[in-house]
Amino acid sequence: MASILVVGSIALDSVKTPKGSSQEALGGSAVYFSLSAGFFAGVSVVGVIGEDFPQTHRKFLESRQIDLTGLEVVRGGKTFRWVGEFGKDLNQAHTLETHLNVIEHFQPKLQPHHKETKVLFLANIDPDLQWEVLSQMSGPEIVACDTMNFWIHSKPAALKELLAHVHLFFVNEEEARLLTKEENIFKAGRVLSEWGPEVVVIKKGEHGALLLAEGRYYAFPAFPVENVVDPTGAGDTFAGGFLGYLASDGNFKDAQSWKRAAVHGSVMASFTVEDFSTRRLEKLSSSLIENRYQKFLELLRVEDPAQILQITV
Numbered sequence: 001m002a003s004i005l006v007v008g009s010i011a012l013d014s015v016k017t018p019k020g021s022s023q024e025a026l027g028g029s030a031v032y033f034s035l036s037a038g039f040f041a042g043v044s045v046v047g048v049i050g051e052d053f054p055q056t057h058r059k060f061l062e063s064r065q066i067d068l069t070g071l072e073v074v075r076g077g078k079t080f081r082w083v084g085e086f087g088k089d090l091n092q093a094h095t096l097e098t099h100l101n102v103i104e105h106f107q108p109k110l111q112p113h114h115k116e117t118k119v120l121f122l123a124n125i126d127p128d129l130q131w132e133v134l135s136q137m138s139g140p141e142i143v144a145c146d147t148m149n150f151w152i153h154s155k156p157a158a159l160k161e162l163l164a165h166v167h168l169f170f171v172n173e174e175e176a177r178l179l180t181k182e183e184n185i186f187k188a189g190r191v192l193s194e195w196g197p198e199v200v201v202i203k204k205g206e207h208g209a210l211l212l213a214e215g216r217y218y219a220f221p222a223f224p225v226e227n228v229v230d231p232t233g234a235g236d237t238f239a240g241g242f243l244g245y246l247a248s249d250g251n252f253k254d255a256q257s258w259k260r261a262a263v264h265g266s267v268m269a270s271f272t273v274e275d276f277s278t279r280r281l282e283k284l285s286s287s288l289i290e291n292r293y294q295k296f297l298e299l300l301r302v303e304d305p306a307q308i309l310q311i312t313v
């Protein structure tokens with residue numbers, strides 16, 4: 001199985017949305033990403049947890065064949081915690097508390113088999129840690145990266161430097177504006193691509209995603225979900241579907257592959273938002289994913305009468 005290495009947060013999340021709340025539940029960028037990408041490719045995680053991380057969570061991740069040999073456990077340490085809230089606008093997460101805990105002094109050390117991985121995902125975490133992982137790799141074919149406003153505010157220079165070395169950048173609409181100081185989202189995308197990434201994916205929550213590649217924009221709607229329960233992790237799950245598909249496809253340079261990858265990302269994100277924490281991903285199967293993927297293709301299909309005429313003439 002093709003494999004992906006991810007560095008990111010492994011968290012205990014407390015989240016409130018108009019549909020309810022969850023306390024100290026499994027979360028974190030690396031967790032959502034791995035569970036999603038794991039449906040398409042092998043995934044190894046580099047990250048850190050404290051001794052308080054529940055064994056049940058660890059066992060669950062292992063049961064999904066996620067390689068945890070790069071997971072460090074800090075004796076007496078506390079796992080990263082995030083407390084967030086969504087109001088009526090489910091596209092906007094409000095961070096109430098961020099407790100970096102063991103992430104603050106984490107020094108990732110890659111094992112030999114990690115260094116050889118061809119697909120690297122630098123999930124949302126301190127840009128200095130993203131850089132440390134990237135610098136230990138021995139020539140990945142594709143490097144993708146994500147971030148969030150917390151790091152854009154606290155480490156903008158490190159983030160911008162990192163972007164010069166990544167092929168693919170996943171970013172939220174608001175974060176793209178914040179980072180580039182461009183109000184127009186299309187201009188913001190262009191500025192980001194000038195900083196380095198060949199492909200920029202701008203996530204727009206329930207309004208879908210924009211993909212900028214080879215100077216052209218492609219637009220994707222979100223799969224219609226009527227009962228959004230908790231949008232936490234949608235972005236990481238999107239990246240998991242996107243990169244998982246690319247790793248399984250093996251074609252990292254073709255716009256058609258990127259477009260199919262974006263559809264897989266949207267499909268995976270549409271599941272995550274249907275329940276709190278990772279609950280929906282826990283119950284997911286490959287056949288449910290394939291079914292929704294086909295529905296999504298149908299949603300995107302437009303028949304142009306002029307073209308039909310040309311073919312039949």
Ligand code: AMP
Nearest residue numbers: 009011027028082150232233234235236
């Ligand atoms: P998203 O996919 O953007 O909704 O990401 C949600 C996940 O990001 C949550 O599970 C949080 O634990 C995690 N998270 C929140 N803040 C941070 C941060 N500053 N660094 C790393 N991960 C974070």
